[in-house]
Amino acid sequence: MADEARAYRYVGPAEVRAAMRHAPAGQVIRTMEDLIAWLGVVGQDELANPFTFVVGVQGNLRLAPRRSEHVACAGGGVVLSAGEIAFAQGSDGWEVAEVSNQSTGYCPEAGSWTAVEEVLDRLGVAHPGRFTDEFVFRRCPECGERNVVKDGSFVCTVCDGDLPATWNFDVPAEGY
Known part of the structure; x- marks a missing residue:
């Protein structure tokens, strides 16, 4: 993985983390064969929806059904x-049809694409070369709420406080 890659810790609700403590981790995908086998097991209903994914700090892709928490x-x-x-099935096999950084539990930056690209390239999975949908996350310094910035409006949806221009989940949420 790239030296400049940021590692993201879980920043979502503590009760979600507690509830997921005993939930199974996502399936580790180390090879194209692993991906093909996993996609063959999940079934057509699951294939119709995006999956939850993470790239761990060791550079492994993990996949889980969409309703799974990150x-x-x-x-x-x-x-x-x-x-x-x-x-989706492409002319040369499985490929990425859509991919986003939509995770309100980790709130990753769009720059985290580099880690996704590296793992997909290593697996030999064709991809769009970027997130097809990019989300911008900020924590409100006034109330501590996690926000998805929409239409360039850096205003907290809970308290109307100003949100910072730069990603700020690496700053402890003191008092929240």
Whole structure:
């Protein structure tokens, strides 16, 4: 993994982490064969939806059904990226149809794409070269709420406080 990659700790609700403590971790995908086998087991209903994914700090892709929490998929650990990913059969086999950094549990930056790209390239999975949907996350310094920034509006959806221009989940949420 790239030296400049940021590691993301879980920043979601403590009660979600506690509830997921005994949930199974996502399936580790180390090879294209692992991916093909896993996709063959999940069934057509699951294939119609994106999957929950994380890239762990060891550079492994983990996949779980979409309704899974990212913290469970990661086995509670720190990640290099997290979001949702959809696969489709292409002319050369399985490929990524859609991928995002949508994870309100880890709130990864769009720059975490580098970790996703590295693991997909290593697996030999064709991909779009970027997140097809990018989310911008900020924590409100006034109330501590996690926010998804929409339409460039850096205003907290809970308290109307100003959100910082830069990613700020590496700052402890003191008092929250």
